Amino acid sequence: MADLDQIFVTLKHWLLGQFANVLPECWLPIISILLSLAPILIVFPSFFAIMTVMERKGLGRIQNRYGPNRVGPFGLLQPAADGIKALIKEDVVPRAADKLVHFLAPLVLVVTAFTVYAVLPIGRNMVVLDLDAGLLFFFAVGAASELAVFMAGWSSRNKYALLGAMRAVAQMVSYEIPLILATISVVMITGTLSLPQIVLAQGTYAGLLPDWFVFTPWGFAGFILFMIAANAEANRSPFDLPEGESEIIAGYFIEYSGFKFALFFLAEYVSLFAISGLGITLFLGGWNAPFPALAFIPSWAWFFIKLIALMCLFIWTRGTLPRLRQDQLMNFAWKFMIPMVLINLIATALWRFIDAGLTRWFVCGAIVVIAYLLLGRGLMQGKKIAKRTYRFAD
Amino acid sequence: MLNQMTLSFAIIAILIIAGATAAMTFRNLVHCALAVAVAFAGLAFAYLQLNAQFVGLAQILVYVGAVAILIVFAVLLTRGGEAAEKKVFSASWIWGGAIAVAVFGVLAWAIQHSFASQREPLPEAGASVKQIGTALMTKYVLPLEVIGLLLTAALIGAVIIAMREEDKSK
Amino acid sequence: MTPLAGYLLLSAMLFAIGLAGALTRRNAIIVLIGIELMLNAANLNFIAFWRFGPNPEALTGMMFVIFAIAVAAAEAAVGLALIIAIYRHYKTTAVDEVNHLKG
Numbered sequence: 001m002a003d004l005d006q007i008f009v010t011l012k013h014w015l016l017g018q019f020a021n022v023l024p025e026c027w028l029p030i031i032s033i034l035l036s037l038a039p040i041l042i043v044f045p046s047f048f049a050i051m052t053v054m055e056r057k058g059l060g061r062i063q064n065r066y067g068p069n070r071v072g073p074f075g076l077l078q079p080a081a082d083g084i085k086a087l088i089k090e091d092v093v094p095r096a097a098d099k100l101v102h103f104l105a106p107l108v109l110v111v112t113a114f115t116v117y118a119v120l121p122i123g124r125n126m127v128v129l130d131l132d133a134g135l136l137f138f139f140a141v142g143a144a145s146e147l148a149v150f151m152a153g154w155s156s157r158n159k160y161a162l163l164g165a166m167r168a169v170a171q172m173v174s175y176e177i178p179l180i181l182a183t184i185s186v187v188m189i190t191g192t193l194s195l196p197q198i199v200l201a202q203g204t205y206a207g208l209l210p211d212w213f214v215f216t217p218w219g220f221a222g223f224i225l226f227m228i229a230a231n232a233e234a235n236r237s238p239f240d241l242p243e244g245e246s247e248i249i250a251g252y253f254i255e256y257s258g259f260k261f262a263l264f265f266l267a268e269y270v271s272l273f274a275i276s277g278l279g280i281t282l283f284l285g286g287w288n289a290p291f292p293a294l295a296f297i298p299s300w301a302w303f304f305i306k307l308i309a310l311m312c313l314f315i316w317t318r319g320t321l322p323r324l325r326q327d328q329l330m331n332f333a334w335k336f337m338i339p340m341v342l343i344n345l346i347a348t349a350l351w352r353f354i355d356a357g358l359t360r361w362f363v364c365g366a367i368v369v370i371a372y373l374l375l376g377r378g379l380m381q382g383k384k385i386a387k388r389t390y391r392f393a394d
Numbered sequence: 395m396l397n398q399m400t401l402s403f404a405i406i407a408i409l410i411i412a413g414a415t416a417a418m419t420f421r422n423l424v425h426c427a428l429a430v431a432v433a434f435a436g437l438a439f440a441y442l443q444l445n446a447q448f449v450g451l452a453q454i455l456v457y458v459g460a461v462a463i464l465i466v467f468a469v470l471l472t473r474g475g476e477a478a479e480k481k482v483f484s485a486s487w488i489w490g491g492a493i494a495v496a497v498f499g500v501l502a503w504a505i506q507h508s509f510a511s512q513r514e515p516l517p518e519a520g521a522s523v524k525q526i527g528t529a530l531m532t533k534y535v536l537p538l539e540v541i542g543l544l545l546t547a548a549l550i551g552a553v554i555i556a557m558r559e560e561d562k563s564k
Numbered sequence: 565m566t567p568l569a570g571y572l573l574l575s576a577m578l579f580a581i582g583l584a585g586a587l588t589r590r591n592a593i594i595v596l597i598g599i600e601l602m603l604n605a606a607n608l609n610f611i612a613f614w615r616f617g618p619n620p621e622a623l624t625g626m627m628f629v630i631f632a633i634a635v636a637a638a639e640a641a642v643g644l645a646l647i648i649a650i651y652r653h654y655k656t657t658a659v660d661e662v663n664h665l666k667g
């Protein structure tokens with residue numbers, strides 16, 4: 001089944017050969033890059049459309065109601081209706097708004113959201129740009145998107161938009177540190193910043209479970225910390241105070257309507273997929289199959305299966321957990337996550353230097369668990385939390 | 395090939411100079427901050443063009459992702475985002491401009507008459523991340539530790555300086 | 565004009581623009597932005613010499629720039645904290661109005 005695995009690679013080479021017969025030599029690198037980029041620009045927005053329906057129906061079921069069920073069978077054509085609505089709405093720009101910055105903010109956000117896909121390995125031999133410092137590229141472009149959020153909030157000349165933008169930027173900057181430090185453990189173990197190499201390092205199957213990093217004590221803690229930080233970076237519930245729908249309506253994109261609002265929405269979900277893709281690459285083994293017997297399913301299919309699983313996890317936490325207040329959010333980042341992630345780094349270093357066997361599992365696991373218990377209990381000391389009582393549901 | 399390189403160099407140069415000039419001349423402070431972020435991004439492209447991958451990406455991460463945001467926060471905390479001031483340039487602006495032009499003149503003369511204008515470029519030798527890491531841990535380990543100390547001191551110092559003082563009289 | 569001379573001229577121009585802004589603007593934050601531009605011009609110089617210079621394997625130019633970026637970021641943070649503290653006291657950020665020690 002190696003043909004099905006490499007079907008897109010062979011398709012690209014065939015198309016490139018067809019173009020080579022027609023066009024002169026110097027155009028070929030550009031055509032090659034465009035052929036690599038086109039699948040990303042087609043697949044991930046379609047995934048975004050599917051995800052909006054999945055999310056609304058999933059949230060609806062968690063909240064004991066149906067989701068959208070009018071458009072198409074079981075409401076599955078809802079994205080088409082949403083898209084048409086976004087396109088035909090009037091584009092209202094406030095009179096006092098800063099026109100150029102107001103126009104550029106969604107563009108910059110969408111461009112940085114899509115640029116990070118250039119280094120994600122979607123399948124075997126299927127990465128657009130095999131950079132030596134691929135992981136650093138991912139974080140650099142992710143950091144650049146924060147400026148676009150600020151641009152959107154400030155240019156609207158609206159107090160609530162500015163407030164939402166400041167909160168969003170403060171949150172994204174605070175949670176960048178646990179995000180990056182959680183990935184440093186993986187870099188320490190594999191010795192490389194190049195994402196395809198990290199996926200290859202998880203490709204062996206020693207023992208009962210595959211060699212993915214999530215099945216090690218430091219990897220498990222790192223994966224959980226990475227997922228929490230990714231949740232916060234993408235401004236999703238329970239960290240969505242900057243765009244809290246019941247509080248400051250839509251936060252930093254309150255003054256945007258129609259197509260620009262759709263672009264913000266698209267950028268948010270696309271960057272969520274990208275950061276989940278990074279989590280899959282670093283901790284969940286990338287495009288590797290869990291067992292050698294299941295290797296007949298193509299590598300790119302495994303990537304998308306894992307991506308859908310992570311999306312279900314995100315939808316589940318969104319529907320279940322209440323929103324965190326801004327100061328609770330910042331306390332959580334600086335007082336709990338950063339010490340936890342630094343202790344995880346120590347556990348990773350010990351894992352590297354103790355020889356393989358039961359000792360290192362025990363030592364590293366003990367460090368991580370004890371640190372979590374101490375930090376968790378320690379930080380809860382000063383708070384008076386009453387016992388939870390229910391008014392009607394008893 | 396040379397045409398391709400000169401074209402990208404021209405685009406990068408225009409981006410950097412336009413961003414820097416805009417940053418130094420605009421009235422609205424937030425526009426200045428955004429223009430300087432464009433200049434930083436242009437510089438990062440220049441580093442990537444010169445095959446210094448790690449430095450170019452670090453430039454985006456640190457400057458565009460942190461320093462530009464820091465400048466914007468400072469502008470907003472000092473009420474710079476609203477009405478423009480009465481005068482943008484100080485009273486002795488002509489002397490400042492003259493000094494800057496003189497400095498540029500001296501540097502340009504020095505560059506034109508140096509070996510840089512005559513020698514042809516050598517072939518590339520990229521630096522992989524592994525080499526940088528090894529160098530940081532063997533030859534440059536002392537500067538690395540000192541930078542750690544410096545960043546800690548800067549972090550604590552900035553927090554203490556900008557912290558609101560306790561009002562002890564109340 | 566060789567590529568090295570091109571990059572050096574670009575760096576000199578950027579330095580001059582940063583210097584002009586730092587010397588002429590009234591707002592302290594813009595002065596700080598000018599200083600950051602000057603630091604970046606020097607970094608560009610280092611990388612240009614590393615790439616086109618005699619000894620690229622020694623990585624000296626690149627290392628210097630990595631440390632310079634870290635130092636510049638720390639200095640920007642402290643500088644901006646100082647400006648905020650001064651603003652709280654004098655209620656202004658214009659550099660020619662903070663002259664209480666004059667005369």
